[in-house]
Amino acid sequence: MPDDPDKRPRKLTRRAFISTAGASAAAASIAAGTLSPNPSAAAATAAAEAPGIEGAVPVTLRINGKVQQLRIDPRTTLLDCIRETVVLTGTKKGCDHGQCGACTVHVNGRRVNSCLSLALMHDGEEITTIEGLGTPDAMHPMQAAFVAHDGYQCGYCTSGQIMSAVALLKEPCGPEDAAVKELMSGNICRCGAYPNIVAAIQQVRGNT
């Protein structure tokens, strides 16, 4: 059956389905006593995951122009805070060690690896994620160029690539393809869409 986006149930996303299904399974396990042979241990697990996270500290982030007053475990990376706490899942976790660039976001207008930064270090700072760049109806020119040039296959690295590419527009960068490749080397694409990514960026820069 062809997948018609208009006929999909409006509120059922893959992410929502998986988390709901996962929670139901966990609930069923607890009820059946299979998660832990000790019922009080199961209760303790549930309590630890309740809203009051032990040792949580307050932090205020401005993400895509919206003020977010949060309480987080101090160990929370900026990446995990964006994805798990604020639930903006466009930013991706690849290597989680600053080696792939999938987690690239802008902090005060500059691109960074959000996986190697603690959210607490950015109290009061301005964060921009792929969701803050454009919408499907009003794409950022870089997003439109990635679509036009097929700058992806699987799409997992794409939000990081685009966040990097948008930041690159304001950085010192020579006109030639080699300069773009050098400044985009922190974003790995396992599918190998590099030539199309460079073409998309060069179109936006007017170097085609």
Place this chain on the structure above:
Amino acid sequence: MHTFEFTRPKDSAGAIRAASQTKTAQQGAESRFVAGGTTLIDLMKLNVETPSQLIDINRLPLATIEETSDGGLKIGATVRNSDLAHHPRVQKDYAVLSQALLSGASAQLRNMATTAGNLLQRTRCVYFRDTAMACNKREPGTGCPAITGFNRTLAILGTSESCIATNPSDMNVALAALEATVHVQGPKGARAVPIGEFHLLPGSTPQRETVLEPGDLITHVTLPPPIAGSKQLYLKLRDRASYEFALASAAVVLTIASGKVTRARVAMGGVGTKPWRSPEAESALVGQTADAASFRKAAEAALRNAKPQSENAFKVELAKRCLTHALQTAAAS
């Protein structure tokens, strides 16, 4: 990652006070300053670093680049690598530093990484980064499996029977060739440490990498006044063209008059257990004709004491060619 207390002192004195409670400022430190986080957070995720206190120094006034009274440059501890690399004075008078910085990491990481953090960048030795393995640097006395194991990328200069880990920084190599000074403020006051004395050879205590003591905060780095008419170059050789650590690199600052080398500063990266200044190469160059034969002789001198391991003998010749080519290119510039 282990739990920790996160603090943000209002001034340097507060940061030093907070950090002075740690028993060591070296491997195993209970307190760590955090700025960019690109090394520290990475190692905390691997449980190689397990501080119980993180002291955020990002809001301290340490992020400026200023001219010194003698015409040199004062570079704040938390100046981002990208800002330093693109600073007009650095590009004009200390090009080797700009080139070294831009050859390291990625644009994102350079936006995060800082001057002081880069000085304290930790080795990429796979045994150091894996807590399942023995490592004298991480856990003194456990042994060095790299010596009989995967050592292709590791050091050939300054090694010991305890450790052959490479210092991975590009910036440090340029700072060595520029004869920078590291300025430290600690519980007992301020002191200035020449870059050549800041990093330590591993010897029998590879867990000790620098002269820093508990509470010591790097506040800034100074560069001496630029050498008029000097020719500078940073050349980095690696497994891929970008976003990779050096197998061998060379930072050279040359002065040539009437075809003869009158002054030379040479440092190498990717080959040493610390940023590797080569006085041997420098004295082999001074007074000689600036040509390919002299440059090759200097490279031979620089690598004379190289001690290759089972997988990295290729680095000896690679490093020689790297230095020879860097000297030739700089001289011709």
